[in-house]
Amino acid sequence: MAKETTVIRNARWLIAWDANENRHVFRPGADLAFRGNEITHCGPSYDGPADREIDGRDRMVMPGLVNIHSHPMSEPMNKGYNEELGSPALGMSGLYEYMPIFRPDGPGTAAGAEVAYCELLLSGVTTLVDISVPWDGWQALLAKSGLRGVLAPMFRSARWYTPNGHEVLYDWDEAAGRAGMEQALNLIERARQDPSGRLDGMLTPSQIDTCTEELLRDAGAEARQRGLQMQIHASQSIVEFNEMTRRHGLTPIQWLHKIGFLGENATIAHCIFLDHHSWVRWSTRKDLDLLAETGASVAHCPNVFVRRGILLEHLGDYLARGINVGIGTDTFPHNMLDEMRWAGVLGHVAAQDVDAVKTGDVFHCATIGGANIVGRDDIGRLAVGAKADLVLADTSHPAMLPGREPLRTLIYSAQDRAVREVYVDGQQVVDNGKVLTMNHADAAGRLDEAQRRAELEAPKLDWAKRSMDEISPPSLPVRP
Numbered sequence: 001m002a003k004e005t006t007v008i009r010n011a012r013w014l015i016a017w018d019a020n021e022n023r024h025v026f027r028p029g030a031d032l033a034f035r036g037n038e039i040t041h042c043g044p045s046y047d048g049p050a051d052r053e054i055d056g057r058d059r060m061v062m063p064g065l066v067n068i069h070s071h072p073m074s075e076p077m078n079k080g081y082n083e084e085l086g087s088p089a090l091g092m093s094g095l096y097e098y099m100p101i102f103r104p105d106g107p108g109t110a111a112g113a114e115v116a117y118c119e120l121l122l123s124g125v126t127t128l129v130d131i132s133v134p135w136d137g138w139q140a141l142l143a144k145s146g147l148r149g150v151l152a153p154m155f156r157s158a159r160w161y162t163p164n165g166h167e168v169l170y171d172w173d174e175a176a177g178r179a180g181m182e183q184a185l186n187l188i189e190r191a192r193q194d195p196s197g198r199l200d201g202m203l204t205p206s207q208i209d210t211c212t213e214e215l216l217r218d219a220g221a222e223a224r225q226r227g228l229q230m231q232i233h234a235s236q237s238i239v240e241f242n243e244m245t246r247r248h249g250l251t252p253i254q255w256l257h258k259i260g261f262l263g264e265n266a267t268i269a270h271c272i273f274l275d276h277h278s279w280v281r282w283s284t285r286k287d288l289d290l291l292a293e294t295g296a297s298v299a300h301c302p303n304v305f306v307r308r309g310i311l312l313e314h315l316g317d318y319l320a321r322g323i324n325v326g327i328g329t330d331t332f333p334h335n336m337l338d339e340m341r342w343a344g345v346l347g348h349v350a351a352q353d354v355d356a357v358k359t360g361d362v363f364h365c366a367t368i369g370g371a372n373i374v375g376r377d378d379i380g381r382l383a384v385g386a387k388a389d390l391v392l393a394d395t396s397h398p399a400m401l402p403g404r405e406p407l408r409t410l411i412y413s414a415q416d417r418a419v420r421e422v423y424v425d426g427q428q429v430v431d432n433g434k435v436l437t438m439n440h441a442d443a444a445g446r447l448d449e450a451q452r453r454a455e456l457e458a459p460k461l462d463w464a465k466r467s468m469d470e471i472s473p474p475s476l477p478v479r480p
């Protein structure tokens with residue numbers, strides 16, 4: 001069958017990629033055409049053939065967003081549970097005492113992933129790095145979602161736990177780490193052969209403190225041999241910073257550098273507790289330089305941390321040093337535009353400087369920064385030859401008015417309410433603000449039921465056997 005050409009005419013605003021200046025630019029009134037899954041025109045006055053025409057007068061056309069760090073299998077169910085939950089005796093983190101005890105069962109996992117994929121599409125995400133513990137049906141659902149998906153199956157040599165809420169211990173099983181990496185490599189190879197042509201994989205040892213040095217070295221070797229990108233959680237908590245300095249006398253970043261993990265194919269999530277951070281009082285000042293020199297990237301997910309008072313210090317400084325930064329929704333809501341607003345505002349807060357980072361910088365991170373992390377130069381931008389991954393926002397939506405500056409207005413005011421149509425790989429997956437490929441409402445209902453089931457299980461896993469209402473009391477007292 002011949003490939004069809006679609007043209008969007010006279011876009012009110014079009015955000016095009018200027019390769020000469022290496023930046024996005026506004027092109028008001030421009031046309032965008034794509035044939036099959038590839039953009040064939042991006043600029044004024046398209047006069048080639050067209051099988052389908054879309055009136056762009058009330059639309060801002062922008063590149064689909066690249067979300068480089070998300071956990072769709074587990075995080076959606078935490079809504080109403082862990083927004084304000086952390087352990088004061090464990091550096092405010094929720095990772096050790098609370099994350100391991102509230103887990104979805106099989107049906108809950110599938111429902112959560114479907115909800116997350118829907119929310120992500122509705123907030124303009126077209127490429128997703130899905131960091132999950134492998135589950136049945138994962139690849140099939142990600143393919144069905146219509147997203148451009150990167151499966152990042154987690155594996156590790158230890159699990160962490162706390163026996164008392166103030167000490168973190170590690171339960172080591174090195175064989176499980178090796179088996180997990182083998183399974184991950186198989187899943188990645190399968191994803192790369194998916195008939196959709198939209199799936200890829202990323203090698204993802206879970207956390208710096210739960211993987212042996214040997215496992216990380218072997219992961220690095222496998223990634224180099226197979227041409228894979230890698231990602232790991234590191235510098236994400238005070239507990240982990242102290243654990244790594246206790247084990248090695250080096251900061252997490254310095255240790256990753258020493259064992260050869262840092263490089264252009266490596267992304268570090270979340271890179272908050274570096275040697276300069278005000279909470280760690282460490283003597284060196286070289287972590288940011290190591291990231292910049294090695295070309296490693298940072299996965300920045302501000303929302304999940306700042307809810308617990310934890311702040312990256314600061315985004316503008318990372319960018320000024322030439323570090324590649326991508327943005328991800330590490331937790332619910334799976335709303336990329338919301339995460340971008342957090343990144344901008346918190347960049348100002350952490351620097352105490354309104355000019356430290358600007359909306360254009362954040363947009364660059366959420367598009368080009370993400371594309372770099374997944375190792376692609378044909379997404380995250382609207383340009384001839386790039387993939388037709390597009391988001392159309394309604395510039396006549398009341399939330400987008402007054403309409404002086406559409407990108408700031410979308411991020412700071414309208415958010416996902418204004419997203420109307422989304423195309424991935426030339427296929428429409430959102431129309432009139434509704435996901436076409438999945439059943440959002442049905443999945444949300446199933447996820448709600450899964451949350452009730454998980455509430456019954458959590459006290460059994462808690463070190464103090466507390467009820468759910470003791471662990472996470474409602475925000476107001478409940479009265480008859």
Ligand SMILES: [Zn+2]
Nearest residue numbers: 071233269330
């Ligand atoms: Zn994460």
